Amino acid sequence: MSTPSSGIQADEFCDYLNTHLTIFVVGASGDLAKKKTYPSLYDLHRHAFLPESVIICGYARSHMSEAEFRDHIRPYLKGGDDEDKSDFLDRCIYRAGAYDSEGDVDAAFDDLRAAEAEAGAACVNRLFYFAIPPSVFVPIGTSLKKAVIGPSEEEGEGNGQQQRIGWNRLIIEKPFGKDTASFEKLSSDMGALYTEKHLYRIDHYLGKEMVKNLMMMRYSNAIFEPLWNRDHISTVQITFKENFGTKGRGGYFDGYGIIRDIIQNHLLQVLTLVAMEPPVACSGENYSNYVRNEKVKVLDCIAPVELEDCVLGQYLAPDDGSEPAYVDDPTVPDDSVTPTYAAMVLRINNPRWEGVPFILKAGKALNERKAEVRIQFKKPPGAKAMFPGEKIPHNELVMRLQPDEAVYMKMNVKEPGLRTTPVISELDLTYKSSFPDAFNVDAYTRLILDVLRGSQAAFVRDDELRSAWKIFTPVLHRIEREKVQPIKYAYGSRGPSEADELLRKHGFKYHREYAWRSRSNL
Numbered sequence: 001m002s003t004p005s006s007g008i009q010a011d012e013f014c015d016y017l018n019t020h021l022t023i024f025v026v027g028a029s030g031d032l033a034k035k036k037t038y039p040s041l042y043d044l045h046r047h048a049f050l051p052e053s054v055i056i057c058g059y060a061r062s063h064m065s066e067a068e069f070r071d072h073i074r075p076y077l078k079g080g081d082d083e084d085k086s087d088f089l090d091r092c093i094y095r096a097g098a099y100d101s102e103g104d105v106d107a108a109f110d111d112l113r114a115a116e117a118e119a120g121a122a123c124v125n126r127l128f129y130f131a132i133p134p135s136v137f138v139p140i141g142t143s144l145k146k147a148v149i150g151p152s153e154e155e156g157e158g159n160g161q162q163q164r165i166g167w168n169r170l171i172i173e174k175p176f177g178k179d180t181a182s183f184e185k186l187s188s189d190m191g192a193l194y195t196e197k198h199l200y201r202i203d204h205y206l207g208k209e210m211v212k213n214l215m216m217m218r219y220s221n222a223i224f225e226p227l228w229n230r231d232h233i234s235t236v237q238i239t240f241k242e243n244f245g246t247k248g249r250g251g252y253f254d255g256y257g258i259i260r261d262i263i264q265n266h267l268l269q270v271l272t273l274v275a276m277e278p279p280v281a282c283s284g285e286n287y288s289n290y291v292r293n294e295k296v297k298v299l300d301c302i303a304p305v306e307l308e309d310c311v312l313g314q315y316l317a318p319d320d321g322s323e324p325a326y327v328d329d330p331t332v333p334d335d336s337v338t339p340t341y342a343a344m345v346l347r348i349n350n351p352r353w354e355g356v357p358f359i360l361k362a363g364k365a366l367n368e369r370k371a372e373v374r375i376q377f378k379k380p381p382g383a384k385a386m387f388p389g390e391k392i393p394h395n396e397l398v399m400r401l402q403p404d405e406a407v408y409m410k411m412n413v414k415e416p417g418l419r420t421t422p423v424i425s426e427l428d429l430t431y432k433s434s435f436p437d438a439f440n441v442d443a444y445t446r447l448i449l450d451v452l453r454g455s456q457a458a459f460v461r462d463d464e465l466r467s468a469w470k471i472f473t474p475v476l477h478r479i480e481r482e483k484v485q486p487i488k489y490a491y492g493s494r495g496p497s498e499a500d501e502l503l504r505k506h507g508f509k510y511h512r513e514y515a516w517r518s519r520s521n522l
Contacts, residue, residue, distance in 0.1 A: 016452050019166055020053040020121035022112050026140050027132035028058025028094060029072070032173065036204075037131050038073045038092075040444040045088045046080050049449055053119045058094040059108055069094035099132070100139035106147035125166040127451065130173060137172060138189045145193050169451055171200045174265050175256060176460070179476060180469040187462050196462060200451050205266040206458040207443030207450075210401045214273040214373075215282045215291070217399075217407065224397075225278070227377070229352045234394065235508045236274060237374040238267045240362040244369075245315060245323060245340070245491065251331030257338045259479075262362040264472045269460070270401075271358055272298055274373060275348055288457035292464060299467035301350040305475040307484070313341030313496040314486035315365035323365070323491050339479075339486045340364045343499040345506055346471070357506040361499065365491040371401040376508060393424050394509050405440070406430040 023041065027033055044050050058069060070089045077085050093111065097104025116124045128144060130137060145151075149168050172190075177183030190199065205211055218224055227233070240262050246253045253261060272295040279290040314337070317325040326332060326340050341363030348358060377395040384392070396410040408428040415421040441449075450458055478484075487496040494500075500510070 014049065014453060016125050016166070017049075017051050019051060019123040019125050020116055020119040021051045021055075021452075022116060022124065022126045023054065023056040023129065024109075024112070024126065024144075025056065025058045025129045025131060026099070027060055027130065028069070029060035029062040029064065030131055033058065033060075033129075033131040034073045034076050036442075036444045037129055037448075039076050039078060040442060040448050042077045042085070042088045043079070043442065043445040044449060044452075045091075046084050049452070053121055054091055055112060055115045056092045057108065057112055058092065059097060059105070060094075061096065061098060063096045064094065066094050099136045100143060102143045102146045105140075105143040109148050123164045123166045126168045127448075128168070128170045129448075130171060132173070134172075134175060134177070134186055137186065138193070141170070141190060141193045167198075167454070169198055169200060169454075170194060171202050171448070171451055173202055175260060176201060176265075176465050177469065178256065178260060179473040180466070181473075183465055183469050187465070191462070199459075199462075200447075200456060201460040201465070202444075202447055203265050203269050203460055204443040204447065205401075206269055206460075207445075207447040208401055209440055210399055210405045210407070211270060211273065212446070212458075213407075214270075214399070215279075219278060219282060230354055230356050232377055233356055233375055234378045235357050235359060235376045235503075235506060236271075237359045237361065237376070237503070237508060238270050238274070238372075239360075239374065240267060240371045241366045242364045242369055243366055243492070245326060245365045246329055246332075248329070248331070250326065250329030253340075254332050254336055254338045258340055258342050258362050258364065259344075259472060259476060263342060263344070263360050264468060265460075267360045267362060268299075268468055268471070269295075270373060271346070271360065272464075274375075275353060275358065277352070288455055291457045292461045296461070296464050296467055298348060298350070299464065299471065301348050301353075302471050303347050303349060304471055304473075305344050305346060307475050307478050309345040309502075310475065311341075311343045311496055311499045311502050312339040312479070312484060312486040313363065313489045313499070314338070315340050315363075315491050316488050318491040325491070326365075337483050337485055341366075341486070341489060341495045341499075343495070343502055344475075345502070357508075359503060359506065359508065361495075363495050367492055367494050369403065373399040373401070387422065390422055392422055404430065 025033055025037055028037075038056075041050070041056060045054070064072070070092060073092070074085060074089065077088065095108035095111070097108055126148075130140065132140065177186050218228065276291075276294040276298045279287070279294045281287040281290050315326050317323060317328065326338075327334055327336055332338075343359065343361040346358040346360060348354070348356070375397040377397075379392060379394060393410070393412060395412070398406075398408050398410070400406040400408075406429060408426040408430075410424050410426050412422040412424060415423045447458055450456075487498055489496045503510070
């Protein structure tokens with residue numbers, strides 16, 4: 001198998017490559033594992049970011065043969081040739097068992113212990129990936145603790161084969177509770193089994209290229225940080241839009257809604273990186289804690305969201321009937337009031353941001369698919385007097401997270417010709433045109449690599465989640481207690497018009513005469 005030329009390579013933090021690595025994927029037969037976990041592991045293997053001595057064991061309740069399991073995940077492995085795929089799949093095995101059975105887990109690990117011994121490596125590292133709902137975190141976590149990891153998680157323990165166990169690291173997926181109380185229960189139960197050092201709570205938004213770029217852009221360019229405050233910025237808007245509905249996941253989604261599913265985690269994580277104070281370091285030794293400390297500090301400055309600062313919506317079927325309304329999903333109750341759209345205003349009460357509204361918007365079945373951060377600056381002082389009779393639009397810095405990753409600054413320039421009339425143009429960095437040969441790593445691939453390297457900066461700490469839930473729990477409970485009726489909006493629209501009014505109320509100016517065009521294909 002040849003390593004593809006991608007411009008990425010191992011560095012001094014990839015010392016795990018000289019060890020044997022055991023990867024244990026819990027929930028391996030599910031959608032998340034086949035669509036994200038295994039394709040990301042395949043990417044890492046194909047680019048030589050997994051050790052040559054590696055075994056990947058899928059574990060789930062479904063009974064299937066090893067051949068059936070490999071056929072199950074093969075269609076989702078992208079890139080490379082058949083030899084690459086076969087080489088990867090040869091390292092993948094599958095075992096069935098119950099999550100709450102210490103015996104089943106121990107039996108599954110018999111073959112893995114044998115493989116570890118046969119590898120003959122002086123050190124064995126173990127990665128556990130929980131691609132499962134949070135309701136079974138504690139049962140499988142308990143089974144693994146008793147059958148495999150043992151009472152001590154510390155490095156240096158033997159495995160009975162004259163080998164040293166290097167590390168045990170657990171990746172766990174959201175949601176991390178539904179409110180403060182359920183989070184505290186889950187955190188307490190998992191905390192009784194594993195220390196924070198060994199838990200990697202994954203939010204894939206923190207692995208996206210443009211989200212990773214936020215700190216670099218803020219702190220390595222002299223033009224931004226002096227303007228990054230209430231004196232120059234009027235509003236910050238963080239948006240997530242999908243152009244499809246729940247796609248058969250209505251039953252799951254109805255138990256959470258758009259606020260829990262998107263805003264409380266993905267968008268709030270982006271907000272922390274936009275709004276936090278500069279950390280001691282953004283790379284190097286101990287930078288993970290420096291970054292996460294600042295994220296917690298800014299979350300602790302945010303007041304709980306008020307219902308009066310929210311617009312909630314739920315999509316209807318389009319006029320042509322080509323898609324069902326949310327409540328027409330057979331897995332959704334006919335009288336469901338679960339919002340599929342929400343716009344809400346958050347306020348950060350600190351010297352940098354007091355008075356600047358942070359507007360978080362997320363919705364399904366909208367007119368387009370995109371995620372972006374839009375920072376709108378205040379009007380330039382004196383411009384009205386200097387250019388009498390002219391309308392001077394606000395400058396905006398836009399970071400487009402997906403699709404067509406880009407950073408662009410909306411600037412006012414003179415219209416070409418004889419008139420002194422301002423028009424909006426942009427300074428544009430579109431990734432595909434600026435870096436046409438770059439290998440854009442999938443977010444999950446990047447985050448699993450971070451775990452292997454022991455970097456926790458892009459993973460959510462328990463105190464961070466505690467602060468986040470305090471912001472949203474009161475309004476979530478009020479919405480559910482009062483059964484607040486969401487505003488209906490048409491499938492394929494921009495969402496409820498009331499959201500536009502909410503933005504206007506808080507000072508956002510919409511530039512209808514300007515539309516950014518992707519330069520990806522230019």
